[in-house]
Amino acid sequence: MNGPSELKPREAVRRYLDRRGTELSESSIKTYRYRLKLWVEWCEDQNIERVSDLNGWTFEQFEAFRAGQGIASPTLHGEMETLLGFIEYLERIEAVEDGLSKKVHVPSVPMSERSRDTMLVPDDALRLLRYYRSHSSVRGTRFHAVLELAWHTGARLGALRGLDLRDYYPDEQYVEFVHRPESETPLKNQMNGERTVSLLPEVVESLNTYIEKFRPDGHDDFGRSPLFVTHHGTRISKNGFRGWMYQATQPCVAGPCPHEYEKDSCEFAGSYTQGSKCPSSRSPHHIRTGSITWHRDRGFPAEVTAERVNASQEVIEQHYDKASQRERMELRRRPHLDKLRIE
Known part of the structure; x- marks a missing residue:
């Protein structure tokens, strides 16, 4: 029986998604499957037959390939972050050398591009x-x-x-x-x-x-x-x-x-x-x-809002809260200004 290092990229991804299936929602699994499908297809085009063949140069080439296709910064960030989690799984099952995941670069996303969704004003x-x-x-x-x-x-x-x-x-x-x-x-x-x-x-x-x-x-x-x-x-x-x-x-x-x-x-x-x-x-x-x-x-504390809408304060800050800096000052901070008065 072949060891885990002999796994083909496609088979390794299938096993990884099977393991994560009990931890993630169906929609998250679909997202992971799509992102890693792109990775698997690229590996096959590059004739990478075993996960033990992966190295830092492999990840650099893949990131450059996807960036060269003109995808948005948040999209590239998400794909590389998903790939990082997959490589960490391979480390855990001893299919690749320890520390390989540290060679996966997850690009940062400019603050202006982290969330560009419209909202109902x-x-x-x-x-x-x-x-x-x-x-x-x-x-x-x-x-x-x-x-x-x-x-x-x-x-x-x-x-x-x-x-x-x-x-x-x-x-x-x-x-x-x-x-x-x-x-x-x-x-x-x-x-x-x-x-x-x-x-x-x-x-x-x-x-x-x-x-x-x-x-x-x-x-x-x-x-x-x-x-x-x-x-x-x-x-x-x-x-x-x-x-x-x-x-x-x-x-x-x-x-x-x-x-x-x-x-x-x-x-x-x-x-x-x-x-x-x-x-x-x-x-x-x-x-x-x-x-x-x-x-x-309206003055809902961040921690109360997070519990009410079921999202972390960090996620709310980055992806949902659309108030401008001026609005945050006027609506959220200015009402507390009297607390700073010196009697």
Whole structure:
């Protein structure tokens, strides 16, 4: 039987992903698989047949190859970081020499490029929510309910989609996010993502209206009763949830179109399939980003926000919090200025 040093790159990656499968979410495994697939294909093009053939020059060549393809700095950072973890695994199983992982260079990412995602601007979100709450024609609709809960909790798409009716406690005013991979609603951080999140009375009122007036009866394939149900009586899919969010955040819901389209003739307005093409509509990730920024602007401590939205303070700082330096000074630090007065 051949030893681990004889493993081909493709076989070694397969074993690595099998081991990580119990630790990572399905979406993370897919990301790792894609990144390492590029690595394996490059190794095969270079006639690298065994992992024991890897060395510092190999990693340097691969990084230069990917950088030469014009990929963004965050993308290259992510690929090399994933490769580093893979090489550390090879060290652990004694397939390569100790210390080889130290030869994998993970390039730093300029601060300006670490997160370039758009967000739902708090002013726009609050304008939409005020409209939904105050107009009976839209109050409690599925679009109102998903935006209300997403903005108030800062939760990820998967966590919101995975909610059941039993996870909503209107009398106690909170929702509970539960990791249920066996019935296809895992949380990104698995058991560490489980948490209860408190709700304001006005959010509870909005959700109650949705449940009483607009939510169809239904169950998923596992006999669970989802909070968010399609017209067909099934749990909303991830793509379906995105479609609801795009429709919920179109600015023409609550006012005139900022892009000068006529609502009656606009192909984006109120369209499930075309809603994402509206220049101002926003995805669940953009709503989460805006919500986290809003939490911090409203004075939520960093550690409280981190627990509420299930993300580390470092991740929030780098990837979600979009406040400018001026906004951080005015909204977060200036209110504390009186504490520095000398009596």
